[in-house]
Amino acid sequence: MSTPTSQLPRPADADAPALAIEIRDVHKWYGAHRVLDGIDLTVRPGEVTVIVGPSGSGKSTLLRVINHLEKPQIGHVSLNGELIGVRRHGERLKELSERAILAQRSRIGFVFQNFNLFPHLTVLENVAAAPVATGLLRKPEAQESARTLLGRVGLADKAGAYPRQLSGGQQQRVAIARALALRPGVILFDEPTSALDPELVGEVLAVIKDLATSGTTLVIVTHEIGFAREVADRVVFMDGGRILEQGPPEQVLDRPQHPRTQEFLSKVL
Ligand code: ADP
Ligand code: MG
Numbered sequence: 001m002s003t004p005t006s007q008l009p010r011p012a013d014a015d016a017p018a019l020a021i022e023i024r025d026v027h028k029w030y031g032a033h034r035v036l037d038g039i040d041l042t043v044r045p046g047e048v049t050v051i052v053g054p055s056g057s058g059k060s061t062l063l064r065v066i067n068h069l070e071k072p073q074i075g076h077v078s079l080n081g082e083l084i085g086v087r088r089h090g091e092r093l094k095e096l097s098e099r100a101i102l103a104q105r106s107r108i109g110f111v112f113q114n115f116n117l118f119p120h121l122t123v124l125e126n127v128a129a130a131p132v133a134t135g136l137l138r139k140p141e142a143q144e145s146a147r148t149l150l151g152r153v154g155l156a157d158k159a160g161a162y163p164r165q166l167s168g169g170q171q172q173r174v175a176i177a178r179a180l181a182l183r184p185g186v187i188l189f190d191e192p193t194s195a196l197d198p199e200l201v202g203e204v205l206a207v208i209k210d211l212a213t214s215g216t217t218l219v220i221v222t223h224e225i226g227f228a229r230e231v232a233d234r235v236v237f238m239d240g241g242r243i244l245e246q247g248p249p250e251q252v253l254d255r256p257q258h259p260r261t262q263e264f265l266s267k268v269l
Helices: 058-066 096-103 123-132 139-152 168-181 198-214 226-229 259-268
Strands: 021-030 033-043 050-051 076-079 110-111 188-189 215-222 234-239 243-246
Touching: 021 188, 033 058, 033 243, 058 188, 058 215, 076 243, 110 168, 123 139, 123 168, 139 168, 168 188, 198 215, 198 226, 215 226, 226 243, 234 259, 243 259
Parallel strands: 050 215, 050 234, 110 188, 188 215
Antiparallel strands: 021 033, 021 076, 234 243
């Protein structure tokens, strides 16, 4: 008789099961300022979604809502059918416990524009810390897994270095390895190459592209339109807290329908 796989410990370097995200009618405002104004978005497991749009259009806020860092006033988000929003049109939905929220957040990797590595920890410790802290792995296994992940992002030889000794591109690759260490079902990237010198952008995009082809669910905010065309299953154009247009890259990027999308692309291309 076979044991259900969900009850077996997963090897540290296994690809986590991809996660589906459903965002329904999400509204988020600060005072009178509507930052998200009725967002509907479905991300299928294994799909690569690239979000583009002008500064201030709500892209980072949307990622933060998916990761529970912000709560929408209206609307809901669900991960694999598990609801994480609280209300829909004033109706109260079940409020998740802090513990359930933390459990969901641990299934979501987040890679920031400014890397956010721990400066006082080595590269290896940066990658191994969270799996130990969350009880996912014991220290020797976490370090073994961290070495494997560092190899995957091309930094096997930097395990003992400190973040300040690395280039921005290397630091961002460590941040990606760190996100992978918790075996997330989805990884959110918020402008992962915006803080990098132009000659370092390619090495980071190459690592993300490797993830994109390995079946991890990815949501990527970026201004790298050429990259979006290469890796995206779907491109989403946001402006003023709304999704104005979405579809396959050849549709949204090459034949945009909305005047705002056309205007935006003419500026960034
Ligand atoms: P983007 O990532 O597309 O540049 P953001 O989601 O960061 O956009 O921000 C959208 C809008 O929301 C901006 O006008 C920003 O100033 C505002 N905003 C974001 N976070 C806050 C906050 N915590 N308090 C008030 N306004 C905010
Ligand atoms: Mg942003």
